Amino acid sequence: xxxxxxxxxxxxxxxxxxxxxxxxxxxxxxxxxxxxxxxxxxxxxxxxxxxxxxxxxxxxxxxxxxxxxxxxxxxxxxxxxxxxxxxxxxxxxxxxxxxxxxxxxxxxxxxxxxxxxxxxxxxxxxxxxxxxxxxxxxxxxxxxxxxxxxxxxxxxxxxxxxxxxxxxxxxxxxxxxxxxxxxxxxxxxxxxxxxxxxxxxxxxxxxxxxxxxxxxxxxxxxxxxxxxxxxxxxxxxxxxxxxxxxxxxxxxxxxxxxxxxxxxxxxxxxxxxxxxxxxxxxxxxxxxxxxxxx
Amino acid sequence: xxxxxxxxxxxxxxxxxxxxxxxxxxxxxxxxxxxxxxxxxxxxxxxxxxxxxxxxxxxxxxxxxxxxxxxxxxxxxxxxxxxxxxxxxxxxxxxxxxxxxxxxxxxxxxxxxxxxxxxxxxxxxxxxxxxxxxxxxxxxxxxxxxxxxxxxxxxxxxxxxxxxxxxxxxxxxxx
Numbered sequence: 001x002x003x004x005x006x007x008x009x010x011x012x013x014x015x016x017x018x019x020x021x022x023x024x025x026x027x028x029x030x031x032x033x034x035x036x037x038x039x040x041x042x043x044x045x046x047x048x049x050x051x052x053x054x055x056x057x058x059x060x061x062x063x064x065x066x067x068x069x070x071x072x073x074x075x076x077x078x079x080x081x082x083x084x085x086x087x088x089x090x091x092x093x094x095x096x097x098x099x100x101x102x103x104x105x106x107x108x109x110x111x112x113x114x115x116x117x118x119x120x121x122x123x124x125x126x127x128x129x130x131x132x133x134x135x136x137x138x139x140x141x142x143x144x145x146x147x148x149x150x151x152x153x154x155x156x157x158x159x160x161x162x163x164x165x166x167x168x169x170x171x172x173x174x175x176x177x178x179x180x181x182x183x184x185x186x187x188x189x190x191x192x193x194x195x196x197x198x199x200x201x202x203x204x205x206x207x208x209x210x211x212x213x214x215x216x217x218x219x220x221x222x223x224x225x226x227x228x229x230x231x232x233x234x235x236x237x238x239x240x241x242x243x244x245x246x247x248x249x250x251x252x253x254x255x256x257x258x259x260x261x262x263x264x265x266x267x268x269x270x271x272x273x274x275x276x277x278x279x280x281x282x283x284x285x286x287x288x289x290x291x292x293x294x
Numbered sequence: 295x296x297x298x299x300x301x302x303x304x305x306x307x308x309x310x311x312x313x314x315x316x317x318x319x320x321x322x323x324x325x326x327x328x329x330x331x332x333x334x335x336x337x338x339x340x341x342x343x344x345x346x347x348x349x350x351x352x353x354x355x356x357x358x359x360x361x362x363x364x365x366x367x368x369x370x371x372x373x374x375x376x377x378x379x380x381x382x383x384x385x386x387x388x389x390x391x392x393x394x395x396x397x398x399x400x401x402x403x404x405x406x407x408x409x410x411x412x413x414x415x416x417x418x419x420x421x422x423x424x425x426x427x428x429x430x431x432x433x434x435x436x437x438x439x440x441x442x443x444x445x446x447x448x449x450x451x452x453x454x455x456x457x458x459x460x461x462x463x464x465x466x467x468x469x
Contacts, residue, residue, distance in 0.1 A: 026367060030441075031441060160336055204452055211443055246335070261357065263320070264356060270319075
């Protein structure tokens, strides 16, 4: 299985964009696709809950205490600084620090990640990004895997240790707004593919991400109220009891499995495109880790 | 590193020829009974472990760009009367999360409703809608409503013809 996994990832890198040339096979789309905005304020036109969670340090306690209304806070009451509890995310952060310092003894790991003069500060806010050397758009976890491999270490995308390092790196951007530019080049292409994928129906039941996350915001599904897709990525990787530490791509796998869609490997191009789309919807919203979710 | 990369290319070319296969970047173990895998995060490990998922999801289209298999287009059902359906069996299928799971979206009279994307299914007994119509809605509702959120149970091979007949009988029995 291990070889399978690695070949899968290499495949994505090698096959590159060969699929982009062929005509796409028939898919049902969840239409119409709304006018998403590549900024968190776009939620003012979608779920309109943004005013409730815009400022994490001043959330409305009354909403947080009401099980029918707390979804309007987009679960931000489980992020610091509102959430003061010590949870698994804090242990992961320590693990990430240890791993990072070991990997970066000679400074090569940081250089490979693309940390400039400012070091790790702000690095998280610039991912996903197009990497010239890799020839494609990649998320932070994919780059961590790549840069660890360059030193002979295995930090598979989605593994606890990979996410722990990602969390540690994100902690240096605490409070800094996400800032990715999807207005041109490969990032714009990835954003457009991601937006389309978000509305593409797939799997045994022919559901799209948007069937829930855009059309049914506020509805109860499997015991959780669905929240807006805006402002979601800034608390990833996140502590979840059944996952210990869940990267964004693992969350997509979970939503795929829950809706009868065969999941893809973490780091796959489709998940990366979805990540670009979702990250653009978090532009302007501050990173906040470590967070937990139910 | 090199042999691995070569392995990757070979695998890809082998997979590309077969349009019926799942894409190379799907989380699949081809040798397992339920080929679909679910990830298992192991604390303090740089490797992601995998477990078999409870159901094989490989037959249906994924979100992968490498997935060349088309989604079945909206399909007219070949409904052949008489109905030959059993409403009691139909009710069971409607409640079963692994089969119809109609209760996830529909309020069914006399059943406790778990609460989600709801639509009332009732009054068919009095409405006099044809069996063929109801059968078609379950088989593939996209024919009636191209933007429906209801899964095409027949066209996607999720339910068998007999199961759809039983469900039709059940729906037609609702007061």
